[in-house]
Amino acid sequence: MHCVYSARRVSPVLLVGGRIVDPSQNLDGPADLLLLDGKVAALGPEATRKADAKTERIQATGLVVCPGLIDLHVHLREPGQTAKETMATGTAAAARGGFTSVVCMPNTSPAIDNATTVALIREKAAREAQVNVYVTGAITRGIAGEELAPIGSLKQAGVVALTDDGHCVQNNEVMRRALEYAKMFDLPVMDHCQDYALVSDGVMHEGYWSAILGLRGWPAIGEEMIVARNIQLAELTGTHIHCQHLSAAGSVELIREARKRGVPISGEACPHHFTLTDATIAGSDLFWRTDGQNLLPRRNGSPLPTWPSYDTNLKMNPPLRSARDREAILEGLADGTLEIIGSDHAPHADFEKEVEFDYAPFGITGLETELSLSLMRLVHTGKLSLSDLIAKFTLGPARLLRIAKGTLNVGADADVTVFDPDREWIFQRESSASKSKNTPFHAWPLVGKPMMTVVGGKVIWREEKANGSV
Numbered sequence: 001m002h003c004v005y006s007a008r009r010v011s012p013v014l015l016v017g018g019r020i021v022d023p024s025q026n027l028d029g030p031a032d033l034l035l036l037d038g039k040v041a042a043l044g045p046e047a048t049r050k051a052d053a054k055t056e057r058i059q060a061t062g063l064v065v066c067p068g069l070i071d072l073h074v075h076l077r078e079p080g081q082t083a084k085e086t087m088a089t090g091t092a093a094a095a096r097g098g099f100t101s102v103v104c105m106p107n108t109s110p111a112i113d114n115a116t117t118v119a120l121i122r123e124k125a126a127r128e129a130q131v132n133v134y135v136t137g138a139i140t141r142g143i144a145g146e147e148l149a150p151i152g153s154l155k156q157a158g159v160v161a162l163t164d165d166g167h168c169v170q171n172n173e174v175m176r177r178a179l180e181y182a183k184m185f186d187l188p189v190m191d192h193c194q195d196y197a198l199v200s201d202g203v204m205h206e207g208y209w210s211a212i213l214g215l216r217g218w219p220a221i222g223e224e225m226i227v228a229r230n231i232q233l234a235e236l237t238g239t240h241i242h243c244q245h246l247s248a249a250g251s252v253e254l255i256r257e258a259r260k261r262g263v264p265i266s267g268e269a270c271p272h273h274f275t276l277t278d279a280t281i282a283g284s285d286l287f288w289r290t291d292g293q294n295l296l297p298r299r300n301g302s303p304l305p306t307w308p309s310y311d312t313n314l315k316m317n318p319p320l321r322s323a324r325d326r327e328a329i330l331e332g333l334a335d336g337t338l339e340i341i342g343s344d345h346a347p348h349a350d351f352e353k354e355v356e357f358d359y360a361p362f363g364i365t366g367l368e369t370e371l372s373l374s375l376m377r378l379v380h381t382g383k384l385s386l387s388d389l390i391a392k393f394t395l396g397p398a399r400l401l402r403i404a405k406g407t408l409n410v411g412a413d414a415d416v417t418v419f420d421p422d423r424e425w426i427f428q429r430e431s432s433a434s435k436s437k438n439t440p441f442h443a444w445p446l447v448g449k450p451m452m453t454v455v456g457g458k459v460i461w462r463e464e465k466a467n468g469s470v
């Protein structure tokens, strides 16, 4: 009922010969997949048998076919900030990134803190979105951290979770009451963990490079302190708290320990935090010679991407951290402490980013590089199996949000992602479907590429035929 994508009549599709990887059924092997009337109709020999003459056959040999990926952390910028992104462009970028569902954040203008605005977003999504759009509601009115938003009516209007993302509720009493209400209405709470007093006006990770570059530091403790607070409050109230876009080693350790005790707490990681470090802000030369060594595959001496020092496409909140933090995030994903990967896709217009580092807004786009970077850093390095990675984009977010997605079970919605795990390509900012181009991964050679995105049985995006299949 929360899904705002309206199913249209679609013709039957048979995906032939792909490697089906579905963690929800422990499936990993070659099989055909039949999609009929917007649903998964059959898998394996039965799919082949059931496909009639009218069925469109799509060759998927050599490709992975998995449940449609979910990104639970996306800023679609509607309402009110359509110079940065729109429902149409943001969801087009999601489709190109292999995502069939996105969860949009409420720090819009005005904020999504009441039932009417939720209804507006859902109507707009039904008309203009290419993928399923799930809406989150604010924890507090105007995301100001003071007065609770009307949580019951937000739930009734169809939000899947509460968050003040972009901001963090500082008042522990307000947060405690929010958690108690959220529990009554059976809603998970997601938190952007930032202690304002500790972070103050920091713009990059507090450490060696902030000292060298003369930029104000955003210390790791500014995140860890709120993660620790959230663990205490989750334990007290029994409400699940999901800590968004974790960046610091200490946060991972806190969550690991709390989960062992059974505290209802979880965390998410973003590709930029497990790929880049604060050294990138000193410019590409220094990065490739330090934390960037052996990060990218070098083919025939192909040039590495370059960028200047103080590039504002490396400014995000929370900031890029040290190589040790980056390793800890990877470790947390590998051992299951962090069950979810999200992009924190945060579009900003060029004119907003083309200012001094201190003045630029925090945030980068991420939907179209997310799957590739995750494959490179986690699967191609042997830290995670393909199935375990896919779970972080499917089972993980579906369970947290309690949405009927993230599976290829017979009868499930026919949301399917097809990708080539080994295909090498170069990401170009100009080719992005997002309205904004604020990505740090321009001209990066990547390994692994989305090839086709199917929502409700309909092929909504397909890589142009370069070499045969798909």
Ligand SMILES: [Zn+2]
Residues within 6 Å of the ligand: 165, 166, 167, 192, 244, 245, 317, 318
């Ligand atoms: Zn955030």
